[in-house]
Amino acid sequence: MKKLTYTKFKLSLVTVGPVHIGSGKTYNQKEYIFEDGYYYFPDLTILYKKLLSNQTKRLAFEKFLSSTKKERLTSFLNNIKFADRDLGGYKIKATGYESSKNFGQLNDISQFIRNGLNEVYIPGSSLKGALRTILVNEHFKTNNVNWGDADDIFNELRVSDSEPISTERLILARKWDYSIKKEVANELPILREAIKPLTIINFEITTTSERAKTLVLNLTKYANQFYNRYKTKFLEEFPNKYQQENIWYPLYLGSGSGLWTKVDYYHVKIDEIKRRTPRRMKMKRNGALKLTKSKPIKYALTTKDGREEKVLIKNKEHLYEMGKCGFKIKEV
Structure with missing residues (x-):
């Protein structure tokens, strides 16, 4: 030995x-919000729980997630008049270098690895x-x-x-x-x-x-x-x-x-x-x-x-x- x-x-x-x-996870446009100069990645489970009390909004959210239509989470929440942003998750401040063409209108984002x-x-x-x-x-x-x-x-x-x-x-x-x-x-x-x-x-x-x-x-x-x-x-x-x-x-x-x-x-x-x-x-x-x-x-x-x-x-x-x-x- x-x-x-x-x-x-x-x-x-x-x-x-x-x-x-990379963590292996990728966010699509239905999984983050761009507002006030930040990209916000909420916990969608928390969001769903907060919509449970309103059947119309809950059903709309389920349809939004299952739809192949390219709609952004920011637009969806604005359309159903849901302003609550206390949804867990985290924010990353925009720098202006994310895109030279459509600032704030990004597509898939690869997540950094995280611990337990x-x-x-x-x-x-x-x-x-x-x-x-x-x-x-x-x-x-x-x-x-x-x-x-x-x-x-x-x-x-x-x-x-x-x-x-x-x-x-x-x-x-x-x-x-x-x-x-x-x-x-x-x-x-x-x-x-x-x-x-x-x-x-x-x-x-x-x-x-x-x-x-x-x-x-x-x-x-x-x-x-x-x-x-x-x-x-x-x-x-x-x-x-x-x-x-x-x-x-x-x-x-x-x-x-x-x-x-x-x-x-x-x-x-x-x-x-x-x-x-x-x-x-x-x-x-x-x-x-x-x-x-x-x-x-x-x-x-x-x-x-x-x-x-x-x-x-x-x-x-x-x-x-x-x-x-x-x-x-x-x-x-």
Whole structure:
């Protein structure tokens, strides 16, 4: 039996761009309200219970939910003169970047993952997956690493879930793809709840062996190496104005960050991927740069010459790299 040697680390993550980790649930236009500058996602069970006392309104609500007609919940409630908004759920403040065409008139929205208390959080498994990608490429240099058996080194590296994240730190992030061929960023009909840029989230990492501890002590070096690989292989094809500067050590997390932030570079068969992709979705060159819009944010950076004020993005279109983060780590 292996001797366990426990070492604890604190990993602090900062979102450099918006980050989305999906719950698997998608809201449609019948499940949220847009009013007073907020997107409100009520608990429809509470709404239904409040309509039970009025048979006409209850039947109208049942018909509304079962109908294939594209009617929005906001319009329905206004039509039946139901003004009560004490319906549980939560609100996300509109930023104006949710859509360039129909502000407030959105379609499906992918929900951020939540815990059993319906609180937003980042699962440790999601962060561990991002760290595993870095280690597979820069330490092991192969994806053929023991997994799920007695010699599973990743079982010796345990990552906690994050603490709950306030819904005030959420925005609605639309998908934008920058195409090399067209040399333009295109707005796509995909919306996600995402954590705002410049949100700091803490995790605890526990290693149970000396070899796992060594991996963690070298994570920052490997993260820089992986980012340089990603930049050379993919990112440098795109205009510099869309390439955000790193804060701390670079890491990409969650949905929508793109193939090249998650892949095993030594064994990915890009030609095979292209061959199996439907023609209308064929990848051009190495694919599109995955972006999203959010408010420009200033931050202060401490250097040897003092404090320097910087902005997270360099473009006037307010486009961020989806899923870009930074991290720092220390033994505790």
